[in-house]
Amino acid sequence: MLAVDAxxxxxxxxxxxxxxxxxxxxxxxxxxxxVDTQRLATWVxxxxxxDPQAAESAHxxxxxxxLASGHPGDVAHYNQDVLxxxxxxxxxxxxxxxxWAAGQGMLQQGSKLLIDNPILIKRWEATTSAWTxxxxxxxxxxxxxxxxxxxxxxxxxxxxxxxxxxxxxxxxPVANNTNGALARDAIADRxxxxxxxxxxxxxxxxxARVVDVVAExxxxxxxxxQRIDVESKVGRTALDSDIRGQVARDVEALKVNRGLRxxxxxxxxxGKVARPxxxxxxxxxxxxxxxxxxxxxxxxxxxxxxxxxxxxxxGWGGAALGATIGTAIFPGVGTVVGGIxxxxxxxxxxxxxxxxxxxxxxxxx
Numbered sequence: 563m564l565a566v567d568a569x570x571x572x573x574x575x576x577x578x579x580x581x582x583x584x585x586x587x588x589x590x591x592x593x594x595x596x597v598d599t600q601r602l603a604t605w606v607x608x609x610x611x612x613d614p615q616a617a618e619s620a621h622x623x624x625x626x627x628x629l630a631s632g633h634p635g636d637v638a639h640y641n642q643d644v645l646x647x648x649x650x651x652x653x654x655x656x657x658x659x660x661x662w663a664a665g666q667g668m669l670q671q672g673s674k675l676l677i678d679n680p681i682l683i684k685r686w687e688a689t690t691s692a693w694t695x696x697x698x699x700x701x702x703x704x705x706x707x708x709x710x711x712x713x714x715x716x717x718x719x720x721x722x723x724x725x726x727x728x729x730x731x732x733x734x735p736v737a738n739n740t741n742g743a744l745a746r747d748a749i750a751d752r753x754x755x756x757x758x759x760x761x762x763x764x765x766x767x768x769x770a771r772v773v774d775v776v777a778e779x780x781x782x783x784x785x786x787x788q789r790i791d792v793e794s795k796v797g798r799t800a801l802d803s804d805i806r807g808q809v810a811r812d813v814e815a816l817k818v819n820r821g822l823r824x825x826x827x828x829x830x831x832x833g834k835v836a837r838p839x840x841x842x843x844x845x846x847x848x849x850x851x852x853x854x855x856x857x858x859x860x861x862x863x864x865x866x867x868x869x870x871x872x873x874x875x876x877g878w879g880g881a882a883l884g885a886t887i888g889t890a891i892f893p894g895v896g897t898v899v900g901g902i903x904x905x906x907x908x909x910x911x912x913x914x915x916x917x918x919x920x921x922x923x924x925x926x927x
Contacts, residue, residue, distance in 0.1 A: 582623035586631075597628070597636050603643035673785055675826030680778065680787035682819035684812040687715035689745035691797035692725035693737055700800040710813045722748040738796070746774045746794045753777035753790070766791075771811045785826075791815075 585605065589598045602624055609617040621644065628636045686707055690697030697718040699707070707714050722744040726737035750760045758777040765772050775792040793812070799805065 580627070582620070582627040585620070586624060586627055597640075599636055599640040600643045600647070602640055603647040606644060607647040672826045672828070676785035676823060677787070679819060679822040679826065680789040681823065682816055683713060683788055683790045684711070684793070684816055685713040685715065685790055686793045686795065687719065687749055688799065689719040689741075689748070689794065689796045690721050692721040692727045692741055693734065694797050696798040697796070698798060699795070700798070702801050703799060703805065706801065706806075706809055710809065711816055712809070712812055719745065719748065721745075742794070742796050745796045749792055749794050750775045750777075753779075753792075758790075764791075767811055767815060771808070771815070 585602065586597060589601045589605075590596065591598070606617050606621050606624070609620060624640065625637060628640060686699070688698045699714065704714055721741070724744055725741045726732050730737060732740070746762060750762050753775065754760050756777075756779065758779040760778075761776045762774065763772055764776045773791045774794040777790040777792065779788055779790070781787040791812070793808065
């Protein structure tokens with residue numbers, strides 16, 4: 563009736579333009595009527611990079627259009643696809659205050675420090691001398707080694723084939739050098755047979771110490787690799803000034819290694835905490851929106867939650883916290899508060915500083 567009146571009077575009633583309907587139509591298969599929610603999500607996330615406010619408005623309009631069209635299933639799929647698209651497309655340095663990126667950097671530095679400094683194990687092994695018929699360590703040396711965290715081989719190895727005895731006709735100094743090299747190589751061969759990468763006569767500590775055998779067994783996690791430095795001794799070995807010096811240098815090497823690995827573990831730990839702190843900053847924006855809605859979940863809270871889906875909380879929530887926090891904010895704003903509080907609380911409540919931030923955010927809701 564209104565259309566007829568408009569024509570008869572010579573006037574044309576303007577048709578209201580619905581951008582959301584147009585966008586959804588472009589993403590709908592004309593043959594099947596199926597809405598490509600992944601395509602819609604990609605458009606929204608891409609738009610957010612250049613105009614976040616417009617993208618958030620478009621997101622809200624698309625949600626409303628899908629809901630009004632009687633397709634609640636499409637709404638759920640669309641929201642899930644937005645979250646996934648945000649995770650795949652956004653860079654860590656977009657996180658609030660760069661905290662996520664800083665945390666990621668510390669985590670990577672810590673991991674590199676652990677990889678570059680494998681777990682150091684100092685180990686002394688004894689071989690019976692073919693010249694003297696004796697082998698092993700005295701009780702005093704054994705106690706000094708073990709009390710300083712140096713492993714002592716439980717077995718005194720037999721002289722390897724080719725070892726020289728008193729009847730060999732070879733001078734003692736030459737025989738000792740030969741027997742020492744044979745014992746060292748026998749130890750190296752045992753480690754090779756076990757699958758380790760092996761080197762011999764490796765200078766360390768600026769040349770102050772030469773390690774007879776360095777064995778590096780294979781490791782699934784490169785941060786947990788081991789380096790086993792083996793000191794090979796032929797004949798009966800007792801404490802003297804030279805031996806004490808060797809022990810002291812091994813103890814120092816262990817101390818340095820523990821310090822470096824401790825620093826790597828600390829960097830990894832701080833990085834893991836810093837990343838969820840960046841997520842907390844996204845939660846602060848939700849708190850402000852909640853207050854703007856009159857301390858209730860309303861339009862501002864819902865729209866902010868949609869925007870946060872592309873930030874640290876939504877884009878990296880699952881990877882950063884070990885739990886899919888991002889899914890807690892979709893679908894529907896009714897789960898926003900509980901999801902954020904539960905997710906952040908579980909992530910950093912064990913840390914004193916994190917617990918304080920968590921309590922502050924929690925108090926706003």
